[in-house]
Amino acid sequence: TPTxxxxxxxxxxxxxxxxxxxxxxxLNERAVAIVGNDRATDEDSELVKIIRQNGFKxxxxxxxxxxxxxxxxxxxxxxISYIPTGTLAGDELAEKFGGKHIHIPASxxxxxxxxxxxxxxxxxxVELPDFSEEKQAAEQALANAKAVIGDTPIAIxxxxxxxxxxxxxxxxxxxxxxxxxxADSAGAEPEAFEWLKANRPELLIYSPVNVxxxxxxxxEHEHILAVGQKAAYYFATDNFVNIIVNGGFYGFxxxxxxxxxxxxxxxxxxxxKEKLKLKGMGCASCL
Numbered sequence: 623t624p625t626x627x628x629x630x631x632x633x634x635x636x637x638x639x640x641x642x643x644x645x646x647x648x649l650n651e652r653a654v655a656i657v658g659n660d661r662a663t664d665e666d667s668e669l670v671k672i673i674r675q676n677g678f679k680x681x682x683x684x685x686x687x688x689x690x691x692x693x694x695x696x697x698x699x700x701x702i703s704y705i706p707t708g709t710l711a712g713d714e715l716a717e718k719f720g721g722k723h724i725h726i727p728a729s730x731x732x733x734x735x736x737x738x739x740x741x742x743x744x745x746x747x748v749e750l751p752d753f754s755e756e757k758q759a760a761e762q763a764l765a766n767a768k769a770v771i772g773d774t775p776i777a778i779x780x781x782x783x784x785x786x787x788x789x790x791x792x793x794x795x796x797x798x799x800x801x802x803x804x805a806d807s808a809g810a811e812p813e814a815f816e817w818l819k820a821n822r823p824e825l826l827i828y829s830p831v832n833v834x835x836x837x838x839x840x841x842e843h844e845h846i847l848a849v850g851q852k853a854a855y856y857f858a859t860d861n862f863v864n865i866i867v868n869g870g871f872y873g874f875x876x877x878x879x880x881x882x883x884x885x886x887x888x889x890x891x892x893x894x895k896e897k898l899k900l901k902g903m904g905c906a907s908c909l
């Protein structure tokens with residue numbers, strides 16, 4: 623009963639229980655699983671490429687087409703989680719089957735991304751790649767988006783990306799005019815929060831659980847580019863990036879793809895009333 627649970631969130635518990643039917647198998651040192659997600663990790667991400675290009679078998683519940691394929695996930699010797707609600711799943715699988723669990727959170731801070739990949743490569747015993755080209759591609763995508771979006775005010779919400787304050791900082795550092803963040807806290811992002819407080823003190827933070835937020839939907843708003851469905855709803859804009867939970871993106875490629883989606887959202891408005899009435903089922907990364 624979710625309302626009676628005092629230990630972990632219902633979503634975190636559900637993410638862990640999804641793997642409850644797995645039975646012990648001999649651990650395969652060349653098998654890795656990404657766990658705790660409700661969408662497949664982008665194949666263009668450096669995360670997936672590092673695993674596949676070094677000859678590891680990659681499991682993800684989103685790849686499983688049969689129950690037998692699902693059961694094979696138990697042979698993974700390393701379980702990787704990168705969204706906050708996936709940590710319990712990784713911990714329980716490691717405890718149950720004896721493999722390792724590493725949590726390398728989806729981040730929009732370049733140093734954190736590099737540190738995450740270092741952890742991954744050390745765990746797998748492989749060489750850390752040079753990410754110069756991936757960084758350059760991300761930087762170019764940000765520059766391309768900024769050239770068109772200009773000083774258009776931007777709103778970011780926590781359902782689109784799990785670290786909205788880091789994304790806001792990244793965009794601000796590249797000249798974007800981030801005005802609003804819709805989130806209840808910056809718990810896992812203290813450095814990004816402090817940077818924004820010092821460098822963008824005019825930025826406004828809105829709590830999505832505050833009932834007064836409903837009044838915003840009926841207000842007149844300036845033209846705003848939204849990253850996320852809640853931001854699009856609250857700020858009444860048809861120009862929005864239609865993803866949830868990072869869209870399956872990860873690493874430097876995530877920065878590039880979100881910048882590309884922002885550019886597309888600016889150029890090609892959507893019918894938000896039609897899209898948002900479907901909630902999660904209607905977005906590009908559907909539940």
